[in-house]
Amino acid sequence: MFKELDPLLHSQLRLAIMSLLVSEETADFNRIKAVTKATSGNISVQIQKLETAGYITVNKSFKDNYPNTTLTLTPKGLSAFEAYVEALKGYIG
Amino acid sequence: MENLQPKESLAIIQKIINERKQKYEQNGIVFIAWGILITISSLVNYFTENHQVWGILMPLGFIFTAVYYFIQGKNAQKKGFSLDWTGWIWFIAGLCAMYIGFVLVQNFGEIGLTFINILIFFPFIFAALATALQIKNKLWVVTSILAIIVIFASMVLDFFTWKMNILVPAVVAVLIFLIPGIHLFIDYKNRKNV
Numbered sequence: 289m290f291k292e293l294d295p296l297l298h299s300q301l302r303l304a305i306m307s308l309l310v311s312e313e314t315a316d317f318n319r320i321k322a323v324t325k326a327t328s329g330n331i332s333v334q335i336q337k338l339e340t341a342g343y344i345t346v347n348k349s350f351k352d353n354y355p356n357t358t359l360t361l362t363p364k365g366l367s368a369f370e371a372y373v374e375a376l377k378g379y380i381g
Numbered sequence: 382m383e384n385l386q387p388k389e390s391l392a393i394i395q396k397i398i399n400e401r402k403q404k405y406e407q408n409g410i411v412f413i414a415w416g417i418l419i420t421i422s423s424l425v426n427y428f429t430e431n432h433q434v435w436g437i438l439m440p441l442g443f444i445f446t447a448v449y450y451f452i453q454g455k456n457a458q459k460k461g462f463s464l465d466w467t468g469w470i471w472f473i474a475g476l477c478a479m480y481i482g483f484v485l486v487q488n489f490g491e492i493g494l495t496f497i498n499i500l501i502f503f504p505f506i507f508a509a510l511a512t513a514l515q516i517k518n519k520l521w522v523v524t525s526i527l528a529i530i531v532i533f534a535s536m537v538l539d540f541f542t543w544k545m546n547i548l549v550p551a552v553v554a555v556l557i558f559l560i561p562g563i564h565l566f567i568d569y570k571n572r573k574n575v
Contacts, residue, residue: 307394310401313517363405363572370398373391380387 291375294368296341301326302334306369309344309361317357335359343368404516405572406456409565411449416559418442423551427544439482443475467512474504498549502532502557509557521561528556 304324338344343365347358418438425434478501513521535549
């Protein structure tokens with residue numbers, strides 16, 4: 289019996305953002321944009337979904353007079369990511 | 382880059398998850414405890430000129446650390462990850478410090494205090510720097526480098542007054558244990574409150 293995959297993480301961009309944060313813990317918007325090659329609008333929407341789920345925290349500040357958005361992975365997000373990887377292992381067998 | 386099998390890829394991802402989990406479990410309590418114990422010992426030694434305090438507080442610290450890591454190790458096993466190699470570096474640094482503290486100090490007495498400071502604290506500074514780099518803690522990297530400067534500058538202090546060297550452990554302990562420990566503890570509390 290295959291475990292159900294977390295629908296929130298089962299999206300290419302959200303999974304990419306979460307993977308980056310698992311690896312680096314914290315990343316700013318530009319870093320995410322550079323890694324994922326997605327549009328700012330799309331990234332913003334996916335960030336909002338992850339934040340609402342409590343998987344990440346979003347901190348908005350200013351850096352060199354420009355707005356700077358920093359994302360940080362939460363323990364809940366890490367657990368969800370781990371559960372997702374566990375479920376994936378079941379698919380591979 | 383070599384082509385990985387899906388299972389190998391997942392194993393690498395699991396390893397990264399475990400490293401992150403381990404960092405999230407790091408609450409800095411042991412470092413705060415050592416920072417306080419060494420600072421108190423150093424200050425008591427300086428003001429009372431009685432070095433017996435080291436013989437009381439240091440074994441207390443070792444017992445606390447051993448019990449703490451025993452419990453942490455059990456919890457880590459339950460949560461599916463093991464304590465990493467940095468734990469071994471701290472363990473070896475602790476053994477070196479015990480040997481130097483209890484064996485060499487008896488033989489060299491107060492004459493070699495500067496070198497005893499260096500011999501005892503250099504392995505700890507190395508362990509602190511290695512751990513700081515592993516968990517990518519910039520503040521800890523900076524305080525460890527400052528501690529290296531302090532420990533070598535203490536050789537210069539010897540020319541002015543020998544007694545000042547008694548305070549060197551307090552400064553090093555604040556730099557490599559207390560400040561990073563409090564920083565880790567605040568981070569840990571913030572994560573728990575999310």
